[in-house]
Amino acid sequence: MVTSEGHQPKLRLIYFGTPPFAVPTLRALVGSEHQIVALVSQPDRPSGRGQHVTPTATKQVGLEAGVPILQPTRLRDDEFLATIASYQPDLGVVAAYGRILPDGLLKIPRLGMINVHGSLLPKYRGAAPVHRAVMAGEGITGVTIMRVVAALDAGPMLATATRPIDPDETSVDVERDLAELGAAALVAVVNQMSKGPVVETPQDDALATYAPKLEKSESPIDWERPAHEIHNRVRGLQPWPMASTTIHGTRCLIHRTRSTNQSTEASAGAVVEATGDALAVATGDRRVLRIVMIQPEGRRVMAVREFLSGRKLIPGTLLGRP
Numbered sequence: 001m002v003t004s005e006g007h008q009p010k011l012r013l014i015y016f017g018t019p020p021f022a023v024p025t026l027r028a029l030v031g032s033e034h035q036i037v038a039l040v041s042q043p044d045r046p047s048g049r050g051q052h053v054t055p056t057a058t059k060q061v062g063l064e065a066g067v068p069i070l071q072p073t074r075l076r077d078d079e080f081l082a083t084i085a086s087y088q089p090d091l092g093v094v095a096a097y098g099r100i101l102p103d104g105l106l107k108i109p110r111l112g113m114i115n116v117h118g119s120l121l122p123k124y125r126g127a128a129p130v131h132r133a134v135m136a137g138e139g140i141t142g143v144t145i146m147r148v149v150a151a152l153d154a155g156p157m158l159a160t161a162t163r164p165i166d167p168d169e170t171s172v173d174v175e176r177d178l179a180e181l182g183a184a185a186l187v188a189v190v191n192q193m194s195k196g197p198v199v200e201t202p203q204d205d206a207l208a209t210y211a212p213k214l215e216k217s218e219s220p221i222d223w224e225r226p227a228h229e230i231h232n233r234v235r236g237l238q239p240w241p242m243a244s245t246t247i248h249g250t251r252c253l254i255h256r257t258r259s260t261n262q263s264t265e266a267s268a269g270a271v272v273e274a275t276g277d278a279l280a281v282a283t284g285d286r287r288v289l290r291i292v293m294i295q296p297e298g299r300r301v302m303a304v305r306e307f308l309s310g311r312k313l314i315p316g317t318l319l320g321r322p
């Protein structure tokens with residue numbers, strides 16, 4: 001249905017989102033014909049070295065747009081559910097909110113809830129789909145607009161958009177682009193839903209894979225692994241917890257690596273070359289991996305040439321040792 005002024009009818013939306021990934025979709029909906037009647041974000045938390053409490057990424061955008069903001073600690077709280085119901089939402093939109101929504105909440109919007117998920121479902125259901133896809137060395141990924149159901153990321157799919165992954169891109173690069181892709185796809189679906197039913201395609205559960213949240217324990221590099229696996233891990237563990245190793249007892253975060261076809265007989269984790277712009281390390285498949293950008297703990301990110309300046313690092317030195 002179209003109004004007499006030529007605009008498509010507006011839907012009243014409740015938006016659930018917290019981190020930067022959720023910002024492009026929020027901005028797109030703020031600029032659409034639909035109305036965000038409330039934004040639900042996780043509570044503000046301390047961050048940075050000073051542990052200052054800062055607004056979440058979506059909250060900052062919501063404040064600029066004049067959107068009412070809710071930051072509940074308990075989603076099953078009767079008062080919170082009553083507040084959501086009082087907005088009389090037509091549709092709920094979710095993008096990286098960070099918590100599982102209870103059934104009582106899912107039932108409030110007239111048209112249910114839909115989600116922007118950062119993978120081509122049913123692959124990589126879970127909290128870290130972008131990072132896990134990069135770590136797995138996937139050559140292509142995308143976003144899926146899906147209906148939210150009680151099971152984790154298992155609802156029927158309403159739309160998808162794809163994007164290739166360059167072999168040297170990090171999860172930060174990929175996630176930034178997927179956030180924009182997801183925003184465009186989500187708004188298109190909401191526009192369709194404002195006019196009538198949208199085709200919903202069930203997922204094939206037999207093809208589902210799981211993408212658990214990242215853990216700090218995944219940071220240390222196991223140099224016994226093949227070079228391409230380590231390279232993908234460096235790319236995928238960004239911006240947190242970051243791949244790391246120890247060099248002469250100092251923990252160093254590894255920001256960029258480069259794969260090579262160079263082979264070596266050196267032991268896994270042994271420095272093969274450490275001069276100029278080259279810091280090359282032997283890996284478990286006898287291939288050499290080059291470190292490009294590195295950050296000694298407590299210091300800034302630097303190129304290898306700067307890191308090696310003033311440091312005596314000789315071939316044969318084993319990385320990853322206390």
